[in-house]
Amino acid sequence: MKNEITIRAAKNHDARNIFAFLCEMDGRLLDRERFESNYRLCISDVNNVLLVAANQSNDAVGYIACHGKIVLRYEGILFEVQELFIEKNFRKKGIGKMLLKALAEKLAEAGYNLVEEKQDERQIKFAKAWNGN
16 A cells, blocks of 8 residues: 555645545534635645645545744744644555655755654654744
């Protein structure tokens, strides 16, 4: 199964699947218009990392969203994983680990380090010193 899955940046065409993921995760129907607007903002913001796990048809079967913000105690930008979702038929196959690994590699390339991981709260944070540029 892992061989058939690729990890890539989320694209505009992934919005439909990610919307469905979030509705399932929250157990409610989100406002699609508001979601579409916010999704476009998220994928275009350099302080956000949205990755999808795509099947052989290039359809998203899982996704991770990590958002960055300035945090004074970290003296720079802190990235936190906000959402991680895998479709039911693809769970327990290592896809979540693949998404987390790809995220860590992408942030490491940009100079961010894992600074905090709380399994009980499922919080994962990456940070690097920021000089304002």
